[in-house]
Amino acid sequence: MMSLWKYLALAALVGLTVGPAAAAGDADRGEGIHAQRCEVCHGEEGDGAGAGAERLNPPPRDFTMAQYKIKTTGFEDILPDDDDLFRVIRDGMPGTSMPGWSDMLSDQDMWDLIAYLKVLGELEEEEPGVPVDFTTQIASSEDSIAKGKPLFEDRCVECHGNEGKGDAAKSLRDDDGERTWPRNLTKPWTFRASDDPKDIFARVSVGIAGTQMPPFADPKSKKKLTVEERWHVANYTASLGAAGEPVNPENTVVKAARIDGEVPRTPDDPSWRDSVPTTFYLVPQIIAEERHFTPSNDTITLRAVYNETDIAFLLQWDDRTKSIPGDSQAEKISGPGLAEDSVAVQLPVEIPEGMVKPYFVMGDTARPVNLWQWNSGTTDAPETVTLVNGRGIDNIEERDAAKAGVGANGSWRDGTWSVVMTRPLATAEPDADLQFVEGKFIPIAFAAWDGSNGETATKYTMTTWYWLLLAPEAGARPYVVALVVMLLVAAGLLWWARSAARRAGQAEG
């Protein structure tokens, strides 16, 4: 018992003198933790050359360069704040291979690591930087967002795009010459730090070291922004998050609504407005050769409607580049190897009875799948749609899309593709094509190719199997059922009361 009290007293003393947020780190201990937890990615020497360096997207940080993306010190300071480093180690970086370590490392472990990082970056003698002053914060308001919008449109859209989807008008590279993609600001869950306006304010003020994101607090910059202007831009940027379609993991069903009249054949048809969107994650194909480790597309949003004869899907996904081979602007952004953008709907040829489905990566020999694929076209040829039956990723049979009635029409605007694909519910070849049926859960999957990111053939992003349901309108049935049940229950109760009363009467009589 004594020892516990002693320990607590000591802890209180340490807390008072050092303060919880700035515990001194032991670089030697940090080196040991680095060897145990970090070096597999960041390399034995901490230079980012660990085993997975080639395949990690983005690549692991090179600590010897002493260049950190997430920092709240001034743009001229080399050293990030200790709390900046601590936070990245503790919480990780969303959308990267860097996990948060708070469940495996103690606070002291992390301070020790930070001490070691400073040794690696030869930063031990470096004066601590001047932290960004958050006390100037202007709370988000309609007024502030409205003031931020024109500033954003002037300073930011060249790289982040008109709607903030990261559709840069130029090819961006980091200091090492590696290709980088500007953040899609409508997807706050991919922000490496967070979408708190304070975080955005810090990035806008000091920039992101090593990338083409400049410091807008730099008084020498032609594009410099005042403190107030930077808060307005931060508030406007944070507001863009509302435009993104986040994934709801509970929602695994694409609901096709029944409509009267023709199914829509173009993305801007007003009849899409009433349909319910469903968004899924896209993951890179890393199951079969040749694998793809550096995807750029990350989610896809689906809508579907049908009528008596046809079904139509609207597929929408954020793709920073409109990849049209032959187009000089597209080739400038993409570099060599520009290919068409593409998207595919995958359906089983037969609706499975029971739970057995075709293999989710393009089917298997026993259970083939239909793939309807749309391609964005080149400057010489318009967009195309193809139909193949897959019996595995290397077992593809080309078929006649026109004969099966598969049609497609796509358009790209401000970093988003919108593609409509249509087909009659029934085709002339029921053995080779899925025949759509109302009211049945039909497995469905999707795939996308970004032609400006080297994605062709087996290099693409995909979803696992989800469900499609052609939901017939309920019509009068629920009302009739409810009425019948109500009458039956009421009649039963009355009969019970009656017979009870009669029995009571008999007993008295």
Add this chain to the structure above:
Amino acid sequence: MPRLPKLLQAVLAVAVVYLGFVVVFDFALGQPIPKSLMIMFMFFVVIGVLMVFTFTEDGTRELVAPIRALVEDPAKKRLRNLVFVIVPLAAGALAFNQAQPSYEAPLELRAIHPAPPSSVELYDKRYDLLSLENPYRELETEDPEQFRELVAEGADVYIENCHFCHGDKLDGQGPYAQGLNPVPLSFQDLGTIAQLQESYLFWRIATGGPGLPDEAAPWISAMPVWQDFLSEDEIWKVILFLYDYTGHRPRSWEAE
């Protein structure tokens, strides 16, 4: 303290179990039970409660007494009229909701660790899974230094191939995990590699999702067929790493 009427006790018992499910699964675990499964559970709970409460004839009589009184006692006429309106209306509303088309996806139950075959053909060889052992395991005691090296090589294999789904920390939270269904397993979890033999891991890694038997739904597993990418040696080394990093011990015939 006056005893609660039996009917109220029964209703309370069912309500407590239901709330228990909601608290544990929806709030504590954050994984709500699908509606269809919940209906099935609650059906059995109601049956169970009824069985307990109607175990004796007195009990049965006591349980239904308030209901009987409501229907048969002339003094309760006003309450009866009210109940006779509310009950059919409630039944109608329930039926109305049930008759609406459902968007709830079908349940897919699968075996996570299905029984392995007794032998398996890999790398153009036949392996007897009952006697197969990790050829490097004995170095753990015989040559710890070489063993550490092999573990480190296994770590490299893991980061280059496995962490994308199973996570840097082996917790099943890799950068692409959230896009997969079924979700990648966490090796930190006591229910995975801690329960298995190394030969089982060898089989699961080498043949991947497509090597699963039907009860484990091979068509949805995103686990690649690793014998196409990794050598036999690399698989044994990555297995060493999995146990070393998590601190779990492989199960073996001798130890039990």
